[in-house]
Amino acid sequence: MQGLSSRAHAFSVEALVGKTPCKRIKAEDCKGERVAGSRADPGEQETTTAACTVIGEADELGYSRRACCPGVLGAISDAPKVELSTREELKTAEAEKCGAGGARVELQGSDLWNRFHEIGTEMIITKAGRRMFPSVRVKVRNLDPFRQYYIAMDITPVDAKRYRYVYHSSQWMVAGNTDHSCITPRLYVHPDSPCSGETWMRQIISFDRVKLTNNEMDDKGHIILQSMHKYRPRVHVIEHDPRFDLSQIQSLPAQGVRTFSFPETEFTTVTAYQNQQITKLKIDRNPFAKGFRDPGRNRGVLDGILESYPWRGPLSLDFKPFALDPQNGSCRPPSSCGALSSPSCSPQSFPLGLPCSDTCLHSMALPLCYKMAPPAGVASPRPYSVPGADRLQEPPGVRSLSDFSLLPSLRGQKEPDCRGQCFQVSPPGVSALRLQGLPPPALRHAPPPCSLYSYSLPVPPHLASVTRHLKLASGVSLTPPDGLLSQTPWHPAINHCL
Amino acid sequence: MQGLSSRAHAFSVEALVGKTPCKRIKAEDCKGERVAGSRADPGEQETTTAACTVIGEADELGYSRRACCPGVLGAISDAPKVELSTREELKTAEAEKCGAGGARVELQGSDLWNRFHEIGTEMIITKAGRRMFPSVRVKVRNLDPFRQYYIAMDITPVDAKRYRYVYHSSQWMVAGNTDHSCITPRLYVHPDSPCSGETWMRQIISFDRVKLTNNEMDDKGHIILQSMHKYRPRVHVIEHDPRFDLSQIQSLPAQGVRTFSFPETEFTTVTAYQNQQITKLKIDRNPFAKGFRDPGRNRGVLDGILESYPWRGPLSLDFKPFALDPQNGSCRPPSSCGALSSPSCSPQSFPLGLPCSDTCLHSMALPLCYKMAPPAGVASPRPYSVPGADRLQEPPGVRSLSDFSLLPSLRGQKEPDCRGQCFQVSPPGVSALRLQGLPPPALRHAPPPCSLYSYSLPVPPHLASVTRHLKLASGVSLTPPDGLLSQTPWHPAINHCL
């Protein structure tokens, strides 16, 4: 708890008691203003949720025709409201097919979105721009493999209300009205655009790099939102008409656009987190917030040394072959590995039995592998995160070996969007390759399931630095502590004494 | 010198004596095999060099028709040879116009390329893939603004020889023959492709993220080369025919391709640097090798403390508004600032008069500005590096205010290629914005030339860690040293005592 903001800590007591599902104002239908669309129907797709709004195909009215006042396009405060069902029900909702043979978009990571949604998702907005967490990731189906498409995202207001968080009751309350009508929502075109339907469908399309800002004068292309308002992202699939140059596309064309939104991606914009449960979940799941996870905070040097000690003897954890889902802050075994642990957890969460963030182990099942020297031929490639790696339940046929028959071409990676798939987990080339449909041979040729890459146990930098520079200053090599800290402490060659 | 490899140090003595221009085997003309092309003519374009080879326009023979044996396409060992002239002469060479109204490609950073070329450029290749340094960056002119183009790069053998570096004479000698004819060179398509001529021409097109590998089984899309061979990169401008889907382009189309190469970008592949002068120049200029620059290496804690002391009193250097050219490892003032220094240099290079890497100050002219609190409205945006920022002599009209009249659209940035311009210097959004042609308001509204963003003086991590964690361990705040180290040591609020 010490990692949470003192304000939230002081005022949001009720939020801490049990599951206390935040009494949210409302959860809306996906139905937009003048566009055809209907609420998502539950289906069998395990972890995806989609609500569909069609522009262009089912309704020839173009977005751009209404762009004079697009700010309220998504405002659906007067539309029929639907109370959110439980997480389990939402999890099985499925994207409705939009027109015969039309594109189908499935939200990836809906588990995580739903965990936030239950509490009441908040997104920080800053003047400089802040990424979303979770970010919007989708899978698209039913595209024409040979057509070119743009895929884009925007964020529309859920209503015309301003909200205020009441700490005493852990609730968001309406605090006033807002006129969004003069604000043109910015369209974020996915950097891979344009791209063939085949390529889009082969990858997870990620909007990781979208940034939100409250700076109305923003010139960096970020999505401009107002703080303390409710919004929902939308994903647009835009057929590329070769007659027009859409490379500078700034608003949706009048035709050939299919729009999708997902109720669980609704969020409230804030400049500082209001609900402490949100803070906690963000810290637990966002890899970049790892520094705020409980066990590691504010420790002294001695604590650090103790925690860094290789308690399990001369072995280091081998996580590399596991697909790390950065959106979850956790990793999963690529095949049939059993056992337990996560690089997200501090070392002492295992044998020392110290407390670990509540969410940090919940989905983890990693083996404690003994360190093995990586074979020369496969040491360098980093983990290969298969599209849908956070979806263990992905239908196996989705990515058959035949998908890998294409030769890799050197299409420059549009990174580090990683073509939407890996978010700085796999190296750029790996994802580019994936885009091209060719897996590393290590995967094509049945990789040993629990092997072989040494995971760099996060050496607390203070320890490394302290020991290293005490050494430097004194001219004396403090071999034992340095040994404790190195990734391969028993390796005779690593103590470079200066 | 202590940073250099012991082998090079031991054997390459001759290379250390004065300028000793490496007696290179040969420097070749740009003329390729069966394609029209001619050598670059010197011109008035200050720092760019280009040799041009045309495929498609002037010669309808397509690359792909000869792709059965493309490995030797670029082999020009039998072509007329031209001794390289001095750096100054090369600097003024200009890209020849390829056909009436045809594209013109200019190499950016030819200064740096030439410095390497004089010595004999080496590029490390590894199994995992290694970036090039310098990387290929070009500016394209004379495109049809309204047409779509792909821009791609490949690397072709200069000859069919294998080389060996003779340390005693600091020379590369032929060590055997090689048959490249069976190897299809991989085509790296710039990630921004396809793009309108207008957009291509507005940016510097960078191939920063290209990686070279010696792994013939590479599946990550890197360019596969053989070690100890000579190569030269080529840049291709490919007209996009909307009738064909080039999104999976793997080899050059038969028509509509213009190919350019630059003599000074020739290099020899190595797995470890052979010529110590190359090592030194790489370390001096590549920001990622900063850790190997002389002054900072292998210092004790006391040295570090001394060096970190703000000798010029309570002021911190303000570098942020200066365009940092990562390819040069140096920065330049955006306007008329005088004075001197570079973030590449350790602080003590100024008042202490300690030795500094020879190249690290040579082009620098930075003012010592007193720290000013950044105005709230402009603090967040990072420095705005204008295309051609490493070209002070860029014709001013190249980027007039009228270029900035476009509205920024939210085209997702294809980063961190930074659309070729900034290489992780400016934030992605800034470069995206730049792409869209709209500068930050701070620039539109006449920014004070020498102001205002605090540059994070590189606090030696050992010092920060030592003081921080001694504090943590003892519970005592070591205010003075911490004050010395913090970015704003005189600010009362930054000493967070834990």
Add this chain to the structure above:
DNA sequence: AGATTCTCACCTAGGTGGAAATGT
């Protein structure tokens, strides 16, 4: 003996929430 691979310390670059400071 020479070429290659591997691990490392040390960088760049930038994404987190906390907490103090600052608006409003």
Add this chain to the structure above:
DNA sequence: ACATTTCCACCTAGGTGAGAATCT
């Protein structure tokens, strides 16, 4: 009172050459 901004420690991610180990 509360919203916002700023700065910071602490992360992730990954690009360097050095140097030892290993391969050929």
